[in-house]
Each structure stands twice: as C-alpha cells, then as structure tokens.
Amino acid sequence: MTISIAPDARPRLSCGVRLHEDRVRGRTVLLAPEHVVAPNASAIEILRRCNGALTFSEIVDDLAQTHGVPRDRVAADAERLIKDLINRRMVDL
Amino acid sequence: MTDLLPLGMLAELTHRCPLACPYCSNPVELDRRSDELDTATWLRIFEEAAELGVLQLHLSGGEPTARSDIVELTRGAAKAGLYTNLITSGVGLTKQRLEALAEAGLDHVQLSWQDTDPVVADKIAGLEGAHRWKHETARAVVELGLPLTINVVIHRLNIARIADMIVAACRTGARRIEVAHTQYYGWGLANRAALLPTQEQVEAAHAAVAQIRRELEPSILIDYVAPDHFSRFPKPCMNGWGRQSLNVTPRGKVLPCHAAESIRGLTFWTVHDHSLREIWHDSPAFNAFRGTDWMKEPCRSCPRKHIDFGGCRCQAFAWTGDAANTDPACELSPYHGALRDAVAGPRTNELIYRRFSQPKPVLQD
Numbered sequence: 001m002t003i004s005i006a007p008d009a010r011p012r013l014s015c016g017v018r019l020h021e022d023r024v025r026g027r028t029v030l031l032a033p034e035h036v037v038a039p040n041a042s043a044i045e046i047l048r049r050c051n052g053a054l055t056f057s058e059i060v061d062d063l064a065q066t067h068g069v070p071r072d073r074v075a076a077d078a079e080r081l082i083k084d085l086i087n088r089r090m091v092d093l
Numbered sequence: 094m095t096d097l098l099p100l101g102m103l104a105e106l107t108h109r110c111p112l113a114c115p116y117c118s119n120p121v122e123l124d125r126r127s128d129e130l131d132t133a134t135w136l137r138i139f140e141e142a143a144e145l146g147v148l149q150l151h152l153s154g155g156e157p158t159a160r161s162d163i164v165e166l167t168r169g170a171a172k173a174g175l176y177t178n179l180i181t182s183g184v185g186l187t188k189q190r191l192e193a194l195a196e197a198g199l200d201h202v203q204l205s206w207q208d209t210d211p212v213v214a215d216k217i218a219g220l221e222g223a224h225r226w227k228h229e230t231a232r233a234v235v236e237l238g239l240p241l242t243i244n245v246v247i248h249r250l251n252i253a254r255i256a257d258m259i260v261a262a263c264r265t266g267a268r269r270i271e272v273a274h275t276q277y278y279g280w281g282l283a284n285r286a287a288l289l290p291t292q293e294q295v296e297a298a299h300a301a302v303a304q305i306r307r308e309l310e311p312s313i314l315i316d317y318v319a320p321d322h323f324s325r326f327p328k329p330c331m332n333g334w335g336r337q338s339l340n341v342t343p344r345g346k347v348l349p350c351h352a353a354e355s356i357r358g359l360t361f362w363t364v365h366d367h368s369l370r371e372i373w374h375d376s377p378a379f380n381a382f383r384g385t386d387w388m389k390e391p392c393r394s395c396p397r398k399h400i401d402f403g404g405c406r407c408q409a410f411a412w413t414g415d416a417a418n419t420d421p422a423c424e425l426s427p428y429h430g431a432l433r434d435a436v437a438g439p440r441t442n443e444l445i446y447r448r449f450s451q452p453k454p455v456l457q458d
Contacts, residue, residue: 014268016201016240020176024098024146031176033201033242033269034316036100036148089268089314 012052098146110156113219113446115284124343136169141369143173153180171198183230235266242269248288274320278352327404327420334382352407
C-alpha cells in the first residue's frame with residue numbers, strides 16, 4: 001500500500017510504542033509489542049519529534065535547521081522512515 | 094560483551110490457569126501455588142533483569158492475573174524501566190483490574206483466543222463461557238486505550254478458520270495478531286495426534302494468510318509462525334540458546350527457554366541461589382548450547398548454522414535422545430524421516446487437557 005505523508009500530518013509513535021534509553025548498551029531503542037528496534041542517530045532525531053504535536057513539515061524544518069542539512073534530503077529520509085514504521089504499526093498519522 | 098545480553102524475559106508468575114488448553118506450553122509437571130515465588134522475590138528479579146539488559150518483560154503463566162499481586166508486580170516492573178507485556182487468557186480479568194494495570198504502567202496486552210467458533214473455542218479452552226469472556230476483555234482493553242495483540246494457536250480443530258480469526262481480531266481494534274501453529278512440547282506433544290493438521294491443511298492455511306495479509310495489512314500487523322513439522326529447515330529456536338531471552342518458572346528456576354527442563358542432564362540454577370547475571374553468564378545450562386562449538390554434523394559444516402542455530406535443542410533431545418543433535422525438523426537430520434512419519438501418521442479426537450496432576454490416592458486401612 002502506498003502512503004503519502006501530507007505536510008500538515010502529525011505523525012506520532014503508536015500506542016504501545018516508545019523510545020527508551022538503554023543504559024546497559026548505551027543506546028536509544030524503540031520498544032514495541034514483541035519488538036526491539038535500534039534506530040540510527042538520525043532516525044532517533046526524527047522519532048523524537050513524532051509526538052503528535054508537530055506537523056511533518058515542522059519536523060522537517062526543525063531538523064534541517066538544527067543540523068544544517070538541505071531540507072529536501074531531510075524530507076526524503078523522514079518520509080522513508082515514517083512510512084516504514086507505519087507499515088510496521090509503530091507510527092500513526 | 095553487550096551483544097550477548099538478554100533482550101526479553103518471560104516471567105511465568107504462576108501455573109494456575111482457569112483454562113485447560115491441550116497445547117499449553119507449560120511443562121506437564123506443573124508448579125503448585127505453594128511453590129510460587131513471593132512478591133518481593135519477583136520484584137528483585139525484575140530489578141536484576143533491567144540491570145542485566147532486559148528491555149521487555151512478558152508477564153505470563155499460567156494465567157498471570159491469577160496472582161493477587163499482579164498490579165504490584167506490574168508497577169515494580171515498570172518502575173525498573175521494563176516494557177511490560179501481559180500475556181493473558183482474559184478470563185477472570187475485569188475492567189477495573191485492567192484499569193489498575195494500565196495505571197501501574199502496563200505497556201501492552203496479549204490476549205489468547207482459541208477460535209471464532211464459540212463451541213470449539215470453549216471446548217479447546219476446557220471452560221464454558223471462556224470465548225465470551227475473552228471478547229469482553231478485548232473490548233475493555235481497547236476502550237482503555239491499551240495496545241492489544243490477539244494471539245491464536247493453530248491446530249487441526251481451528252486451522253480451517255485461520256482467515257476468519259484474523260478478520261475477527263482486526264474487528265476488535267487489535268493492532269496486531271499473532272497466529273502461531275502449535276509447538277509440540279509438553280502438553281502439545283502429549284496431544285500431537287489430536288492437534289497436528291495435515292499437509293494439505295497447512296498449505297491451505299499458508300495461502301489463506303497470504304491472501305488476508307494483502308487485504309488487511311498494514312491496518313493490522315499479522316505475525317504468522319509456520320509449523321516446523323512441515324518445513325525443510327528448522328526454526329531458529331529462541332534465536333539461539335542463551336542468546337536473547339531467559340525464562341523464570343513459578344518456583345524460580347531460570348531457563349534458556351520454557352521447555353528446557355525437558356532436556357535431561359541439564360542443571361538449572363534458581364533465583365534463590367544466584368543472581369540473574371550469574372545465571373546468564375556462568376550457569377552450565379545457559380552455556381551448554383551457546384555459539385556453535387557444541388554442534389555436531391550435519392550442523393557443524395552447514396552454511397545455515399548462523400541462521401537457524403541447529404533448530405530446537407528440546408526437540409532434538411525428544412526425538413534423538415541427544416540435545417546436541419540436529420533438530421529433526423531439518424531435512425538434513427537422520428531423524429527427519431521419523432518426524433515426517435509422525436506427520437503422515439494417524440490422528441485422534443481424544444484431547445488430554447492441561448490440568449494439575451492428581452495427588453496419588455492414599456490407601457486406607
């Protein structure tokens with residue numbers, strides 16, 4: 001199924017899914033029912049902003065500004081990650 | 094070595110259960126209430142688990158809510174920083190109790206279903222009215238905003254309705270459904286001739302799941318566990334022995350998997366004598382089949398040994414008498430023919446229900 005993410009969509013971690021500081025292994029993980037995912041640093045930056053308050057467009061603006069990265073590239077990365085996690089029922093729009 | 098730390102722990106809080114499902118994964122010899130660990134010990138184990146690196150705690154049984162301290166245990170586990178998953182039959186669970194569990198920090202509920210046909214469902218559960226109660230629990234979980242997974246164990250008596258069960262689970266508002274074929278250990282093994290489907294039934298089920306996946310995903314996530322008795326290669330059991338998970342029994346034995354006690358000759362350390370850390374790193378049972386050095390042929394030289402870890406040690410022991418042999422579910426095992434003969438063998442309609450063994454009768458003078 002093809003999902004498109006509207007600029008004004010407000011992605012959020014699904015109910016039962018949360019970021020967790022794994023102090024033993026020194027990394028941030030995403031915990032979901034029967035799954036533990038260890039996203040890379042840039043994916044975690046995106047996921048921290050998926051709080052249901054910020055729009056997709058605001059998330060991309062914020063990341064582009066904070067890290068001084070071209071907006072198009074951030075948008076493509078964020079869209080790919082969010083779509084993947086929607087398919088795994090870890091993010092809702 | 095942070096790559097060899099457990100991610101998940103199954104806490105079998107009790108073997109008491111209102112249901113008597115003939116495929117139960119508990120051992121045939123069940124622990125009694127008087128054997129069970131007390132609240133303080135479980136809370137200590139949860140702390141130790143979090144410090145060891147466990148991220149997800151599965152509160153299971155038996156029926157975990159048969160423990161009167163389940164809310165306190167859940168609160169303690171959440172406080173220790175663990176992701177808490179309640180694995181429940183849903184029978185005997187009220188909305189009020191669920192509310193208390195949610196308030197205590199419960200992250201997720203996994204509810205078992207037996208069938209969409211209420212008559213067969215109650216027959217398998219061994220309890221009249223179980224099916225209805227489970228639907229009420231599903232509704233209450235969703236109303237409370239807790240994420241819900243429905244879990245169905247597949248066997249000869251419900252396999253024809255595999256797609257119906259997925260559709261019905263989706264209708265409850267569950268986000269995920271686990272559809273797992275029966276595993277033939279403990280009670281499941283005792284009931285193999287009653288529960289094992291035929292090759293044709295399994296092929297039809299695979300096709301039905303593939304079809305329903307196309308229709309429903311991603312609105313519901315379907316985790317489908319295919320049966321190893323019908324495969325060419327074994328399952329990567331536990332993703333490797335002592336590699337990602339540990340299991341604590343009601344009386345406090347710590348096992349690499351829930352069926353490990355079926356392997357004779359292994360000694361399992363308990364939480365009374367050792368910390369979880371010591372058990373994980375140093376106990377002979379956890380080290381018995383770690384890595385690949387213990388493997389014999391055909392596993393030793395097999396390119397798949399890092400994919401399936403030689404399959405299941407318990408199944409290897411049950412079929413060959415040596416847990417270091419290749420799992421007979423593998424077509425390369427010399428015992429594979431015997432397993433295939435069992436698959437082709439006769440079936441029975443007799444179910445042996447999971448119950449506590451009766452005390453031996455005392456002879457009177």
